[in-house]
Amino acid sequence: MPTVPTVTGRQVESRGFQSPGFQTFEQPNIGDALVDAGSKAIGVFGEAKQRANVALSQEASLKLSQAEEDLKxxxxxxxxxxxxxxxxxxxxQYDEQIQSLSASLPDDASRQMFMQQAQQQRIQFQGNVGRYEQGQVNEFESNQYDATRQLQIQKEADSWNNPQEAVLAKNIRTVATARYGASRGWSQEQILAAIEKDNLAATEMRAKNYAVDNPLGWMNGEFSADxxxxxxxxxxxxxxxxxxHLNSDGSIITSSAGAQGxxxxxxxxxxxLAAKRGIQYNPSDEEQHTMLASDYAQDLSNKYGSELLAGAAYNWGQxxxxxxxxKVGDPRKGEISQADFIKQLPSETQGWISRYRKNKTGMDPVTVYQIDNLANAQIEKQRKLVLNELEPLLNNTMAQLNNGEVPxxxxxxxxxxxxxxEQGKKMVSKLDISMxxxxxxxxxQYLSPEQQQQELLKKKPEVNDPDYALKLEAYGKLSSLVSRSNETIQAQRDSRRFNEALSMGEKLDPANKSMQKAADYTQTAQNFRINDGSTHDGVVQLVAQTGIxxxxxxxxxxxxxxxxxxDAVKQGADLFNRLYDADPASVGDMPKDMQGFYLTVKQLTDSGMAPESAIEQxxxxxxxxxxxxxxxxxSTQSTKEYKKDRVKAMDSAVSNMSQLFRFDPSADDQSPEAARFRNDYQALYDINYRTTGGNADxxxxxxxxQIARTWSISEVNxxxxxxKYAPEALYNYGPSGWQAAQWKEEKERLMYGDRKETITTSPTQLGITSGNAPVVETKTPESRIGGExxxxxxxxxxxxxxxxxMVRMKDKDGIESVQPFFDKYGRQMRWKPSLEDWDPYKKSQIEREQKDQEEMLRGQEIRGFKDKHRAIDEQYRRFHNDRVNRFKNYFSWSNE
Known part of the structure; x- marks a missing residue:
């Protein structure tokens, strides 16, 4: 602060006049009085001048102080x-203010007084501004150093994937620290400590950035792989x-394998190691333990000359x-890369290498753990993103494979x-099994069922298989797939069989569910609408041709x-009657009252009755x-007219069973079978008459x-x-007469056996005893049964x-008897017609299948199958080889 100068010496004071009273003074000489008055006046004037100079110098000094404050x-x-x-x-500028103020003073005395004071103020001002400038210079230098440090640390952190940029940033930061420390007089230790501190900070930031961008690389220890x-x-x-080195209780840390310290x-x-140094081994001595471990690590480093190999040997053994x-090559010679060599190591050793590399960065374990968590969190984010795209793709692939298709x-x-x-290994195994x-x-797919079962048994897993659960589940899916495929192939065959019968007019077995299903899946059936008369013709034709x-x-x-x-009922009645006319047996399973209803509606409408009235009636x-x-x-059923109509109806049924150029029985024959036929027909007719409300037609x-489903005029015997229950009635489908023909073949087989060997008969056996009669040869043996x-x-x-x-035989008196026929084990034999087992039909089916197979071989379908087969073979080969290569070490899968 400016110093205000002070003046020592005589001071002028103003005091009041004190009059003690009226007094008489001595009157001096007038001349002396004038001289004395002049001297006093001069003294008073000088004193006033001095006081004025002091005031002026003080004013200038105050102005200088104000200017000083402004400059500050x-x-x-x-x-x-x-x-x-x-x-x-x-x-x-301060000096200029002094000169300006000094020049404004009136004389040298006041200027001298001001300069004395200003000189002291200048010294103080110069010290203040000098110190301020030096402080700002120091602060600027410090800020610049800190900014340089932070900038280069950030650059080094941002250059996690660019080692050259990271090294450049580190060198710039190191040089800046060394120069700054030297300018501040730091010791060498202080400079190195500051550099190391920044190195750790940069490493931590760089590691975090690396872990966020490449979390798997961080977890695998690739951040510090040099x-x-x-x-x-x-x-x-x-x-x-x-x-x-020690547990909390003071004991030596010891692993399950016995490793200590x-x-x-x-x-x-x-x-x-202790013996090499000539000392007594003491695992409790941490200093000795560290020394011996360093010796061992140095031996490994000297042997391998590679940090990777030395570390692997430290954990896994030399x-x-x-x-x-x-086995796999030497990474030091470039025979295999370090990354590929690591993948061949056991999972424990791979984990050791990873953790070692992360900790050799110098970061403390807590920081490494935090970065591990950061990387794991990033991996989970990436995994979710990958899984969002991968899961639908894998599900589609699995669905296609489980359906036998090429994905x-x-x-x-x-x-x-x-x-x-963690579920990755399981999913890979599951995919491999599915492929x-x-x-x-x-x-x-196109083998016989027996061959398929043999191959399927090979895929059934053993109980001790490590993937037993997965393979058993896949085995079940494969079995189901083969079953569905067989059903599809059979459905295609059934469809071809049905279409062939439809084109040829061959009656099919209505009880055959496969043929019923084939009929249901025809375009005619799929397009059928009962209220659309245009769809009826196809249905009528289908039923007339196939009987289904x-x-x-x-x-x-x-x-x-x-x-x-x-309208709807009339459409239904018209269709029903057309079906009835085309094939009466086809509607036999429908409810009797419904049959009666439709027949009555048709009859009434045909007679001219209005549809509404006909339906109601x-x-x-x-x-x-x-x-x-x-x-x-x-009451009506007891009349003669009713019985006469019933007989006519029965005759019509017999007429339907009869054939031209054959002697057939009539309904009024007196045989037991004719009597049973009449009884059955009359009973059914009476019920149907009542069911239809008296509609005789x-x-x-x-x-x-109905009667045709159980009775027929048969020639099987x-x-x-x-x-009753004649084969022609129960099995009323297929080629005409196949039932009798099949029984004839079976009867001859039972009576004569298989006709394969030639039977020779000498003339003597035939009663020819003279001449040169030849030996008689035949393939017709004698009957083994004494009857028919x-x-x-x-x-x-x-x-x-x-x-x-049964066997019908005659005794020596010509009396017939009928007895059951038994096999060689004494069991009564029975016979059941089967169109599929009839030789002519089987041959035609075999020829049809061969023809179909030839068409498939020539057609695009089988070519497509071969293409699919080759494609899935190739995909399986690539995937399986990849999996086999990786199977050696599952840990590497997790890394990838």
């Missing part, structure tokens, strides 16, 4: 680099024991590492391992039979019969188709005879569809 405000507003060199500049040749003992100690030396190894080098794409093993994490099964399916009604037709007829819509006669109507019908139609075989329906026939085989 201006200077102090300048910070950092802006303050450099300003001390001298502001001192010059090979220095020697082992970092600090990192080794952290990996081996967390850097601790901070560096986990085996006692035998420790003793050998012998194991040497064998692996001999569009097969995800790679690394993608599966990464996306599914193997798909390959098997493609190979056995599609399920859709039956269900819609049943539904419409209860409808109140005249038919419903009243069939569905809604009153007691009065029932009594009336019962409808009753005749219904009874004729020779001449044409009535037979025939089939007879019994109580089992209606339920099982088979027949008892």
């Amino acid at each position: 405000i201006q200077l102090y507003s300048l910070k950092g680099q802006n303050a450099i060199g300003k001390g001298q500049e502001f001192t010059q 090979d220095t040749g020697g082992l970092d003992m600090r990192a080794v100690g952290i990996v081996e024991s967390g850097g601790q 901070r560096f986990q030396l085996m006692p035998e190894t420790g003793k050998e 012998g194991n590492v040497d064998k692996l080098i001999e 569009d794409t097969v995800p790679s093993i690394p993608a599966i391992m990464f996306g599914y994490g 193997d099964n798909a390959k098997t399916f493609q190979a056995i 009604i599609p399920s859709q037709v039956t269900s819609q007829l049943s539904a419409v039979s209860r409808s109140r819509s005249p 038919a419903q009243n006669l069939t569905y809604n019969q009153t007691d009065a109507l029932k009594a009336q019908l019962a 409808a009753a005749k139609k219904m009874t004729n188709q 020779g001449g044409a005879k009535f037979m 075989l025939e089939i007879t329906p019994d109580v089992l026939t209606a339920r099982q569809g088979d027949y008892a085989i």
Whole structure:
């Protein structure tokens, strides 16, 4: 602060005049008085002048102080680099203010007084501005140093994937620290400590950036993969024991294998190392333990000259590492890369190498752990993103494989391992098994069922298989796939068989579910609508040709039979009657009242009755019969006219069974079979008459188709005879007469055996004793049965569809007898017709299948199959080889 000068000496004071009273003074000489007055006046004037100079110098000094404050405000507003060199500049301005103020004073005395004070103020001002400038220079330099440090640390952190940029940034930061420390007079230790501190900070930031961008690389220890040749003992100690030598209770840290101490030396190894130094081995001595571990690490480094190999040997053993080098190649010679060599190591050793590399960066274990968590979190994020795309793709692939198809794409093993994490190995195994099964399916798809079962048994896993659960599940899927494929192939064959029967007009077995299903899947059945008359013609033709009604037709007829819509019911009635005319047997399984309803509606509408009235009348006669109507019908059935109509109806049924150019029985024959036929027909007719509400025509139609399902005029036992449950009635489909022809073949086989060997008969055996008669040769043996075989329906026939085989014989008196026929084990034999087992039919089916197979071989379908087979073989080969290569070490999968 400016100093205000003070003046010492006489001071002028103003005091009041004190008058003690009136006094008389001595009057001096007038001349002396004037001289004395002049001297006093001069003294008073000089004193006033001096006082004025003091005041002026003080005023100038105050102005200088004010100017000084203004200059300080201006200077102090300048910070950092802006303050450099300003001390001298502001001192010059201060000097100019002094000169200006000094020049404004009136004389030398006041200027001299001011300059004395200003000189002291200048010294103080110059010191203040100098110190301020130096402080700003120091602050600027410090800020620049800190900014340089932070900038280069950030650059080094951002250059995690660019080692050259990272090294350049580190060198710039190191040089800056060294220069700054030297300028501040730091010791060498202080400079090195500051550099190391920044190195750790940069390494941590760089590691975090690396872990975020390449989390798998961080977890695998690739962040610090440079090979220095020697082992970092600090990192080794952290990996081996967390850097601790003793447990909390003071005992030596010991592994399950017996390794001891901070560096986990085996006692035998420790003793050998101690013996080399000529000292007594003491595992409790941490200093000795560290020394011996360093010796061992140095020996390994000297042997291998590679930090990687030395570390692997420290954890896995030198012998194991040497064998692996001999097997897969030496990374030091470039025979194999370090990354590929690591993949060949056991998972434990791979983990050791990874943790060692992360800890040799110098970061403390807590920081490494935090970065591990950061990397794991990033991996989970990446895994979710990968899984969002991978899971649908893998699901599609698995679905296609499980369906026996060639997948569009097969995800790679690394993608599966990464996306599914811990479940990756299981998913890879599952995919591999599915590909193997798909390959098997493609190979056995068109084999016979027996061959398929043999191949399937080979895929059934053993109980001790490590993938037993996966393979058993896949085996079940493969078995189901083969079963579905067989069903599909069979359905295709059934469809071809049905279409062939449709084109040829061959009646099929209505009880055959395969043929029923084939009928249901025809385009005609799929397009059928009962209220659309244009779809009826195809259905009628289908039923007329094959004898099978599609399920859709039956269900819609049943539904419409209860409808109140005249148009719909009329359409149904027209269709039903057309079906009845085309093949009466085909509608036999429909409810009797529904049959009666449709026949009555058709009859009434054809007679001219309005559709509405015809429907109402038919419903009243069939569905809604009153007691009065029932009594009336019962009364009518006892009349002669009714019985006469019934006989006519029965004759029509017999006529339907008869054939031209054959002597057939009539309904009024007196044979037991004819009598049973009449009884059955009359009973059915009476029921149908009541069911149809007295409609004789409808009753005749219904009874004729019903009786034809159990009765026929059969020739299986020779001449044409009535037979209940005749094969021609129960098996009323296929080529005409096949039932009798098949029984004839079976009868000859039972009577004569197989006709394969030639039978020779000498002339003597024939009674020729003279001449040169030749030997007679024939393939017709004599009957082994003393009678004629025939089939007879019994109580089992209606339920099982088979027949008892009987032997009709005559004794010596010509009296006939009929006895059961037994096999060589004493069991009564039975016979059941089977069109599929009839030789001519089997041959035609075999020829048809051969023809179909030839068409498939020539057609695009089989070529497509071969292409698919080759494609899945190739995919399986690539995937399986990849998996085999990786199977050696599952840990590497997790890395990828």
